[in-house]
Amino acid sequence: MGYELQAVIAGDELLRAASRDIPGARVAPLRQGLSLMPMTDEVFDAVTDGGAAGALGFWRLPGGFERLLAQWSSAGPMAYVEAEYFGGVGEQRAAVWADQAVVLGPLDVPTRTRFERFSRAVSPISHALRRLGARRGLSEDEFEAVGLDRHRCNDDWISSTTS
Secondary structure, X not given: OOEEEEEEEEEHHHHHHHHOOOOOOOEEEOOOOEEEEEOOHHHHHHHOOOOOOOHHHOOOOOOOHHHHHHHHHHHOOEEEEEEEEEOOEEEEEEEEEEOOEEEEEEEEXXXXXXXXXXXXXXXXXXXXXXXXXXXXXXXXXHHHHOOOOOOOOHXXXXXXXXX
């Protein structure tokens, strides 16, 4: 079974306000006061400036979207994250914007198997979540602590969202 995620993560109120005028934007609550906005085709089309995709090395970051993320981050930090795993093989990528600039990343660490857990110090998404204020538990990293393990793909996150 695979895992796939491309999303913006930020504090709930910040993300809801920032995404309010984005056609097709849906916001799903996480734990610890965070929420995520899955990167759907409709959101991608609404936020791209037509420039080359793949900025900062992400697979699905729309061209020019990093400028909008920087603008939104004037109200608080926000992360763009991607993860893809299938059959235990995959990778994560994450970056955080705050005060209108990239303040973390982009971080990119491949992993050979899900069972060879990332070190808490190097997991890109957990590192980004820490920068957003998330805290890990005794037996879980930040990824699990905020509930990113609750769904396995963007479509499942979308079905759990509110507009």
